[in-house]
Amino acid sequence: xxxxxxxxxxxxxxxxxxxxxxxxxxxxxxxxxxxxxxxxxxxxxxxxxxxxxxxxxxxxxxxxxxxxxxxxxxxxxxxxxxxxxxxxxxxxxxxxxxxxxxxxxxxxxxxxxxxxxxxxxxxxxxxxxxxxxxxxxxxxxxxxxxxxxxxxxxxxxxxxxxxxxxxxxxxxxxxxxxxxxxxxxxxxxxxxxxxxxxxxxxxxxxxxxxxxxxxxxxxxxxxxxxxxxxxxxxxxxxxxxxxxxxxxxxxxxxxxxxxxxxxxxxxxxxxxxxxxxxxxxxxxxxxxxxxxxxxxxxxxxxxxxxxxxxxxxxxxxxxxx
Amino acid sequence: xxxxxxxxxxxxxxxxxxxxxxxxxxxxxxxxxxxxxxxxxxxxxxxxxxxxxxxxxxxxxxxxxxxxxxxxxxxxxxxxxxxxxxxxxxxxxxxxxxxxxxxxxxxxxxxxxxxxxxxxxxxxxxxxxxxxxxxxxxxxxxxxxxxxxxxxxxxxxxxxxxxxxxxxxxxxxxxxxxxxxxxxxxxxxxxxxxxxxxxxxxxxxxxxxxxxxxxxxxxxxxxxxxxxxxxxxxxxxxxxxxxxxxxxxxxxxxxxxxxxxxxxxxxxxxxxxxxxxxxxxxxxxxxxxxxxxxxxxxxxxxxxxxxxxxxxxxxxxxxxxxxxxxxxxxxx
Numbered sequence: 001x002x003x004x005x006x007x008x009x010x011x012x013x014x015x016x017x018x019x020x021x022x023x024x025x026x027x028x029x030x031x032x033x034x035x036x037x038x039x040x041x042x043x044x045x046x047x048x049x050x051x052x053x054x055x056x057x058x059x060x061x062x063x064x065x066x067x068x069x070x071x072x073x074x075x076x077x078x079x080x081x082x083x084x085x086x087x088x089x090x091x092x093x094x095x096x097x098x099x100x101x102x103x104x105x106x107x108x109x110x111x112x113x114x115x116x117x118x119x120x121x122x123x124x125x126x127x128x129x130x131x132x133x134x135x136x137x138x139x140x141x142x143x144x145x146x147x148x149x150x151x152x153x154x155x156x157x158x159x160x161x162x163x164x165x166x167x168x169x170x171x172x173x174x175x176x177x178x179x180x181x182x183x184x185x186x187x188x189x190x191x192x193x194x195x196x197x198x199x200x201x202x203x204x205x206x207x208x209x210x211x212x213x214x215x216x217x218x219x220x221x222x223x224x225x226x227x228x229x230x231x232x233x234x235x236x237x238x239x240x241x242x243x244x245x246x247x248x249x250x251x252x253x254x255x256x257x258x259x260x261x262x263x264x265x266x267x268x269x270x271x272x273x274x275x276x277x278x279x280x281x282x283x284x285x286x287x288x289x290x291x292x293x294x295x296x297x298x299x300x301x302x303x304x305x306x307x308x309x310x311x312x313x314x315x316x317x318x319x320x321x
Numbered sequence: 322x323x324x325x326x327x328x329x330x331x332x333x334x335x336x337x338x339x340x341x342x343x344x345x346x347x348x349x350x351x352x353x354x355x356x357x358x359x360x361x362x363x364x365x366x367x368x369x370x371x372x373x374x375x376x377x378x379x380x381x382x383x384x385x386x387x388x389x390x391x392x393x394x395x396x397x398x399x400x401x402x403x404x405x406x407x408x409x410x411x412x413x414x415x416x417x418x419x420x421x422x423x424x425x426x427x428x429x430x431x432x433x434x435x436x437x438x439x440x441x442x443x444x445x446x447x448x449x450x451x452x453x454x455x456x457x458x459x460x461x462x463x464x465x466x467x468x469x470x471x472x473x474x475x476x477x478x479x480x481x482x483x484x485x486x487x488x489x490x491x492x493x494x495x496x497x498x499x500x501x502x503x504x505x506x507x508x509x510x511x512x513x514x515x516x517x518x519x520x521x522x523x524x525x526x527x528x529x530x531x532x533x534x535x536x537x538x539x540x541x542x543x544x545x546x547x548x549x550x551x552x553x554x555x556x557x558x559x560x561x562x563x564x565x566x567x568x569x570x571x572x573x574x575x576x577x578x579x580x581x582x583x584x585x586x587x588x589x590x591x592x593x594x595x596x597x598x599x600x601x602x603x604x605x606x607x608x609x610x611x612x613x614x615x616x617x618x619x620x621x622x623x624x625x626x627x628x629x630x631x632x633x634x635x636x637x638x639x640x641x642x643x644x645x646x647x648x649x650x651x652x653x
Contacts, residue, residue, distance in 0.1 A: 006327060155453070
């Protein structure tokens with residue numbers, strides 16, 4: 001029986017595609033073998049509904065309408081050629097190669113399958129896809145978080161979600177979110193949006209979602225506010241741009257991380273401080289720089305500004321106890 | 322292969338074969354990444370499909386050409402001259418793939434990737450606006466392209482490399498084996514001439530890279546397991562730390578084990594963290610002194626306190642005097 005299914009779906013699609021009229025359900029049933037041979041009306045209905053759903057998941061939309069404008073009660077069906085067919089697309093060999101590399105990015109069974117099906121369609125449209133034309137790294141994108149699929153779907157269809165969320169050190173809590181988008185930062189997935197419990201935008205690490213994600217509304221049931229940017233919700237993930245500099249004295253051949261970030265390096269008189277260099281380092285947040293400086297122990301001493309110096313002293317005192 | 326994969330291929334074969342009349346079955350199999358047997362099975366399925374049961378309404382193939390020469394000629398399939406549109410999921414998958422590629426590609430490739438994205442927009446519809454951002458580590462393009470070239474030409478590479486755990490900076494001669502990314506970072510796996518072994522180097526820790534002009538030696542080397550290498554070598558030293566609430570993220574970040582929450586409601590968490598060496602553990606404890614304290618071993622606690630005391634003594638006297646630094650103007 002299962003062997004018949006591809007045939008049945010192909011025949012249904014070809015039939016509905018080849019006419020601009022709506023075709024009545026009875027005619028469809030008479031034309032396609034397995035429908036005709038279905039043991040009952042109900043069995044046919046079930047099979048027909050499942051088939052429509054399966055085609056929809058492949059991107060084929062079956063339109064319902066009246067086949068006879070004068071007497072039409074029974075619904076008829078058709079597939080509109082202009083929405084069903086891939087539009088003309090012309091890519092240069094380099095662009096096609098980029099698509100080929102892009103299709104190999106996903107290390108996620110669902111999305112990897114979607115990518116390769118997309119490539120099959122593009123090849124059928126006459127594109128030659130040869131990734132070796134382009135010399136690029138082949139990046140890989142993973143999505144192993146169990147809640148990823150649901151969050152991606154929620155964000156792309158604008159469906160509100162409810163889920164249990166575990167922050168390290170806190171109790172599990174039920175959260176409600178209108179997702180604006182998902183974001184991959186260094187191979188970790190986050191979902192950001194409007195948190196309806198807190199009444200403000202929030203970012204959630206998807207790996208910390210526990211159990212299944214429940215859809216708590218219909219697709220399209222909220223709008224993403226104009227000007228809302230996921231990047232802003234996720235600001236904490238991105239280091240702020242340095243807008244100040246600090247002067248540090250560093251021991252010879254030490255603190256290479258800070259030296260690499262320095263915008264200037266001046267060798268001090270070797271007799272004074274054992275050949276230390278004075279370097280100027282850009283920074284944004286005094287406490288972040290203080291933690292970095294403290295990690296080098298006595299190999300780095302802050303000359304100024306005073307708030308960084310104080311922060312380093314306070315930080316080091318915490319390490320005494 | 323899923324049922325969806327096969328159906329997608331069946332639908333795609335109809336226009337593909339019409340545009341490539343007389344193509345050998347072998348070539349079709351290679352293009353679609355399946356066996357010749359699968360393609361022949363697809364053809365027998367398509368042979369019994371069409372827009373109706375009447376002659377001319379069913380797809381037909383040239384039986385003799387297929388049987389005798391393995392060549393595929395298709396007819397009576399004019400009702401499907403083009404492949405089907407990409408589904409939303411297919412469009413989303415491809416769009417995110419291209420955005421990811423753009424994140425890691427050289428700036429020189431941006432134009433190609435951007436125009437591919439723009440041209441696909443029509444084909445993928447709404448999916449081209451998929452609300453998905455991908456951020457990957459940015460590497461100095463000069464270093465990246467030098468490393469790539471060394472790999473492509475099998476050349477020995479001279480890297481100016483900092484090792485954070487030992488706070489060391491040194492030139493290392495390496496024979497590159499492969500570039501890869503893991504947890505969002507770029508790594509080069511290479512034979513290190515100094516260590517006489519395979520080592521993994523982080524590209525963001527390279528301050529420079531140059532081609533030596535010497536050929537890399539081809540060696541039979543065991544690939545290194547990154548996870549084992551970076552986080553869990555069995556004899557690496559470790560510390561047990563008490564983590565404040567503000568430090569709980571480290572449990573995941575540093576792959577901590579033996580995590581025990583305190584029962585007193587303080588939010589403290591005990592965790593075992595493995596370091597590359599004892600110097601790394603001291604630096605870790607100093608860097609996070611505001612949220613982390615050493616529980617054991619005792620020697621580590623003593624070393625951390627001694628290092629902090631030594632550093633603080635520099636601020637006891639008058640040297641160096643505090644000097645105010647004027648705010649920088651629009652520095653990046």
